[in-house]
Amino acid sequence: MVSNFSGHHENQNRAVNKLFDWLVANEAIPEISPVLHKTRRKLATGMLMYPMSSSPRGRALIISNSSSNTRVGSEVDFRNVKDMLSKLDFVVVGEHKDYTAEEMKEAIIQETRLQDHESYKMFFLVLMSHGRKDKIGGCDGPDDEVSMDDLLNLISPKNFPAMTGKPKVVIIQSCSGVNKDSLVDLPDDHDEFEESSEGSVDEDPSFSEEQWISFSNTMNTWDNESIMLSEASNTEPVKSNRNEILAGDDLLMIKASQPGYVAFRDKKVGSWLIRASVVAFYQYAHQLDLHTLFKMIQQVVARYSANYNYEKKKVEGGYGQIPEIRCRLTHMRKVFLVPEEAVL
Numbered sequence: 001m002v003s004n005f006s007g008h009h010e011n012q013n014r015a016v017n018k019l020f021d022w023l024v025a026n027e028a029i030p031e032i033s034p035v036l037h038k039t040r041r042k043l044a045t046g047m048l049m050y051p052m053s054s055s056p057r058g059r060a061l062i063i064s065n066s067s068s069n070t071r072v073g074s075e076v077d078f079r080n081v082k083d084m085l086s087k088l089d090f091v092v093v094g095e096h097k098d099y100t101a102e103e104m105k106e107a108i109i110q111e112t113r114l115q116d117h118e119s120y121k122m123f124f125l126v127l128m129s130h131g132r133k134d135k136i137g138g139c140d141g142p143d144d145e146v147s148m149d150d151l152l153n154l155i156s157p158k159n160f161p162a163m164t165g166k167p168k169v170v171i172i173q174s175c176s177g178v179n180k181d182s183l184v185d186l187p188d189d190h191d192e193f194e195e196s197s198e199g200s201v202d203e204d205p206s207f208s209e210e211q212w213i214s215f216s217n218t219m220n221t222w223d224n225e226s227i228m229l230s231e232a233s234n235t236e237p238v239k240s241n242r243n244e245i246l247a248g249d250d251l252l253m254i255k256a257s258q259p260g261y262v263a264f265r266d267k268k269v270g271s272w273l274i275r276a277s278v279v280a281f282y283q284y285a286h287q288l289d290l291h292t293l294f295k296m297i298q299q300v301v302a303r304y305s306a307n308y309n310y311e312k313k314k315v316e317g318g319y320g321q322i323p324e325i326r327c328r329l330t331h332m333r334k335v336f337l338v339p340e341e342a343v344l
């Protein structure tokens with residue numbers, strides 16, 4: 001008998017495989033054009049989640065730095081991510097152009113001052129530029145840069161009060177250094193995961209069976225894949241004993257590469273992180289919370305980059321790219337977009 005944990009793991013792997021297969025099969029096609037269907041997911045009983053009742057969901061700011069046309073392919077990323085966020089019911093603003101470091105900061109500052117955010121439930125920031133460890137580069141040369149922490153501080157509760165207690169989701173496509181992440185062969189006896197000998201996850205007496213997301217009904221076809229959850233959920237505000245909030249609260253971020261390492265971008269179809277994110281959001285954002293989705297994207301990018309460099313570039317030993325995820329969501333809540341289902 002397969003436990004809920006094993007079934008969950010297997011179905012997530014199946015989803016990752018399908019995303020990877022799509023990227024490989026369509027790697028020469030720049031534009032990603034989905035077909036939308038009006039099908040909504042069901043929510044798990046007792047699941048804590050951020051309220052997401054507003055329409056539009058919120059505003060999305062895209063800062064896409066062309067860096068004097070040195071970031072070839074970034075215009076494709078801009079079009080794809082703008083189209084995706086628009087279809088997911090966000091008010092999308094921002095441009096693909098040359099930005100200095102100061103102009104990037106100013107664009108975020110001006111966005112946080114808008115009163116429109118009071119009525120919205122979340123904020124999306126997509127930042128695409130050159131970069132190095134802990135720095136995001138502007139278009140005026142190697143000294144024109146701003147620290148990533150300074151940029152994230154601009155959307156902290158202190159500087160962005162309209163989004164206090166609401167999720168801020170950030171996608172950053174930039175290098176984090178100059179190193180290339182080399183691949184290492186796993187030993188033959190490597191175990192992908194191990195379940196507790198004291199019982200599987202669904203036998204933990206502190207949780208009811210309904211509280212665990214079940215992937216057992218996942219269908220095997222790409223077009224009709226559905227991850228069904230039970231009906232009830234809890235979106236009421238969560239009371240806390242904390243009297244203060246922290247600067248990084250309610251932040252969920254994915255960055256293209258780990259500190260010190262490069263991030264890849266194809267000159268014809270765009271960067272691997274943005275491409276994988278767009279495909280994953282279209283296919284699974286109506287079913288999965290964003291933290292889970294980011295972890296799937298992390299796996300897809302790592303696998304695709306390794307496959308590309310090994311198969312296409314014939315790099316001896318191979319090298320890859322694995323995104324970095326930062327999660328500061330509070331009170332064990334999850335972020336669900338609850339958009340219309342999209343099928344590629």
